[in-house]
Amino acid sequence: MDSTAGIILAISLIIIMFGMGLSLTLTDFKRVVTYPKAMIIGLICQLLLLPLIGYVIAITLSLSPTTAIGIMLLAACPGGPTSNMLTYMAKGDLALSVSLTAVSSMTSILSIPFIVQFALAEFSNQNMAITVDALTMIKQLLVIVIIPVAIGMFIKAKYEFFALKMEKPVKIASAIIFILVIIGVTISIKDVFLSYLSEAGLPAILLNISTMTIGFMAAVLFKLTRPQAISISIETGIQNGTLAITLATIALNNAEYSIVPAIYGLLMFVTATVIIFVRKPLGVKDQLSVEKDSPQ
Numbered sequence: 058m059d060s061t062a063g064i065i066l067a068i069s070l071i072i073i074m075f076g077m078g079l080s081l082t083l084t085d086f087k088r089v090v091t092y093p094k095a096m097i098i099g100l101i102c103q104l105l106l107l108p109l110i111g112y113v114i115a116i117t118l119s120l121s122p123t124t125a126i127g128i129m130l131l132a133a134c135p136g137g138p139t140s141n142m143l144t145y146m147a148k149g150d151l152a153l154s155v156s157l158t159a160v161s162s163m164t165s166i167l168s169i170p171f172i173v174q175f176a177l178a179e180f181s182n183q184n185m186a187i188t189v190d191a192l193t194m195i196k197q198l199l200v201i202v203i204i205p206v207a208i209g210m211f212i213k214a215k216y217e218f219f220a221l222k223m224e225k226p227v228k229i230a231s232a233i234i235f236i237l238v239i240i241g242v243t244i245s246i247k248d249v250f251l252s253y254l255s256e257a258g259l260p261a262i263l264l265n266i267s268t269m270t271i272g273f274m275a276a277v278l279f280k281l282t283r284p285q286a287i288s289i290s291i292e293t294g295i296q297n298g299t300l301a302i303t304l305a306t307i308a309l310n311n312a313e314y315s316i317v318p319a320i321y322g323l324l325m326f327v328t329a330t331v332i333i334f335v336r337k338p339l340g341v342k343d344q345l346s347v348e349k350d351s352p353q
Contacts, residue, residue: 071205073142076227077151078209079220085152095150095276095285099157102272102293104164108132108172110268114260115180121256122181127317128260129176130301130309133169134318135161137297138201143329149287155206157292169304177309253316261321265328269294287332295329298322 089096111132115125136158144154213220272293276286298318305314 071201072230073145074138074202074205075209076223076230077141077145077155078206078211079213079223079227080145081152081155081206081210082213083210085150086156089152089156094279095153095281095289096156096160098275098279098281099153099272099289099292100160100164102268102275102289103135103157103161104168106271106275107268107293107296108168110271111264114263114267118260118263120260123311123313124257124260124317125180126173126176127257127301127305127314128264129180130173130305130314131261131296131298131318131321132264133165133172133176134297134300134304135165136292136295137162137300139297139325140291140295141202143295143333144288144291147287147291147329147333148284149291150282150284151288153285154288154292155202157288158202161292173304173309253320257317257320258324261317262324262328265294265321265325267294269328269332291329291332295325296321298325 108129111128114120115128120128136154138158141151141154141158145151209220269290273286273290276289281289296318298321301318302315302322305318306312
C-alpha cells in the first residue's frame with residue numbers, strides 16, 4: 058500500500074473511530090475491567106493461539122520459506138483499527154474490541170520480535186535482530202483509535218441528543234467508507250494479487266477463517282455474550298496487515314514477506330462482510346440480551 062493510500066485509509070479509520078465513540082460510554086469500559094473474563098480469553102486467543110495456528114498452517118501446507126514467514130509475521134501482529142471498525146459494523150462489544158486492540162498492541166512490542174525471529178530461524182535458517190518501533194505504534198494507536206474514540210465519547214456524554222441524532226448518518230458513512238476501503242485495498246495490491254493468489258491465498262484465508270472460528274468458539278465455550286464472542290472472533294482473526302507489510306519491507310528488508318499480508322488484507326474483508334450481513338438481523342436481539350444479562 059503506497060503512502061497516499063495509507064493516509065486515506067488512516068483518515069477514513071479516524072472518522073469511523075469518532076463515530077464509534079458516539080456510541081460508547083465509560084460504563085462500557087468499566088464493564089470490561091470489572092468483569093475481565095472476556096478480556097483474558099481474547100488476549101489468550103490473540104497472543105497465544107493465533108501464532109500457534111499460523112505455525113500449524115505453515116508446516117501442514119509445506120509452504121515455501123517466504124510464504125511461511127509471511128504467515129508467521131501476520132500472526133504475530135495485533136488487531137488494529139480495522140478490527141475495531143468491523144466489530145462496530147458487526148454489532149460486537151466495541152469497548153472490548155478497543156481494549157483488546159490497545160493491550161495487544163502494547164504487548165506485541167515484545168512478542169513480535171520473538172515470533173518473527175523464531176519464524177526466520179525455523180523456515181529460512183536466518184538469525185536477524187528484529188525490533189519494533191514502539192513509539193510509532195503508540196502514536197498510531199493514539200491518533201487513529203484512542204483520541205477519535207475519546208472525542209466521540211466526550212460529545213456523547215455532553216451532547217447526548219446530538220450523538221443519538223448522528224448515530225444513523227455515521228453508520229451510513231461508515232458503510233460507505235468500508236466499501237471504499239475494500240476498493241482501495243484491491244487497487245493497492247492489484248499488481249501482485251493475481252500472480253501470488255495461488256500460493257498465498259489458501260494459507261491467508263485459512264489463517265483468517267480458522268482463527269475467527271476458534272476465537273468465537275472459545276468465547277461461546279466460556280459462556281460469554283454474543284457481542285463479546287463477535288469481538289473476540291474479529292480481534293483474533295483480523296490482523297494489522299499494514300503493520301505486517303511495514304515490518305516486512307522495513308524491519309526485514311524483504312518485500313516478498315509482505316505478499317501474504319497484502320493478499321490477506323483483501324481477503325479478510327470478504328469474511329468480515331459475511332459476518333456483518335449475518336449479524337444485522339440479530340443486532341436488536343443481542344442488545345436486549347446484553348441489557349438483561351450481567352456482564353461477563
